[in-house]
Amino acid sequence: MAGIGAAPETHFTLPADFAAGLGQCVASFGWLEEIIKRTIYALDRARLADDLTSEELQAWLARMGSLADDSLGTLIEQLDAAMRRHPGLRDRNKITDRLGEIRLYRNLLCHASWRPTERKTHWHPAFVSAKGEVRPVPMALDDLERIRAQTVETGGRVLRVMRATGEPGCWAGDDEA
Template identity: 65%
Template sequence: MGQRPVARIGPPPETHYDLPTDFAAMLGQCVASFGWLEEILKRAIFALDRARLADDLTPQELQVWLLRMGTIADDSMGTLIERLDSSIRRHPGLGDRDAITDQLHMVKRHRNHLCHASWRPTADKELWHPAFVNTRGEPFDHALSIGDLQAILRETVEIGQRVIGVMRATGIQGYWAGDDQA
């Protein structure tokens, strides 16, 4: 079995490039939106699962469920997407599961290359190339502008709001115990 070719992702790694301030600020906003989206996914999973629980759970049964829900704190975005997809599937009357899951996977791909890339300048001062190779050995093949980052940010916030809508359809607002103590 032959080896996969190693993808060339740009200039030698010895050189560190400082991003322009406006580009770095928008990149930071994108990264922050990914963290926000992960929190929304966790709250939605909690709400959808909570809405399905019987009203007469024993304290022990409730504790087991709470411990299981506590494990989502460490889940990766991919695992959270799969858990949300399963939770929506098990909750009758909630639609758009496939569209939501597909859009979440697109945002996850953006998250992976924006968060894990080494950034390289291009001949065009407005474009920066995220040097990133995914787990299938495929390099990210095009440079990004501030406008591209703004579009990714909008898409991330939009899908987060759709997930909030699904969560709130259960009648649960998505607040954690202790939110009112902040």
């Protein structure tokens, strides 16, 4: 297995600005997951027949409810499939490709331990992917901001898909005051 730096017994505290930037990235990933779930709901809801039986509606609602536990990779696959079933949507491939890139950053940023580098402004994410890949390049606050901005921009694209359905994209808690 590839080495990822210092002994695992060593814990390093991130500088406050870097930790805040990392937290903002992680928060944007959570927001993106919610937007994807809402968009899947809206795309599927727009296609439902008006004459569903109670059992058919309950089965569909149960399927929508199961989205809450899905991983980002599964959500991306489901969103792509839902967009394929909805005619007239543009940028499906661009959205899906960008979401795939964001998923890789999400895995890295959410699961890495962080090691200092010789440059005080750069930190190395110690993480080995499922494919055995190690990120060789340290990251700086600018990298985190770029990833967060890309995530928010892509979320905006997904929101435009949701709005194109004419459905509001309801989700858990929407009916609570």
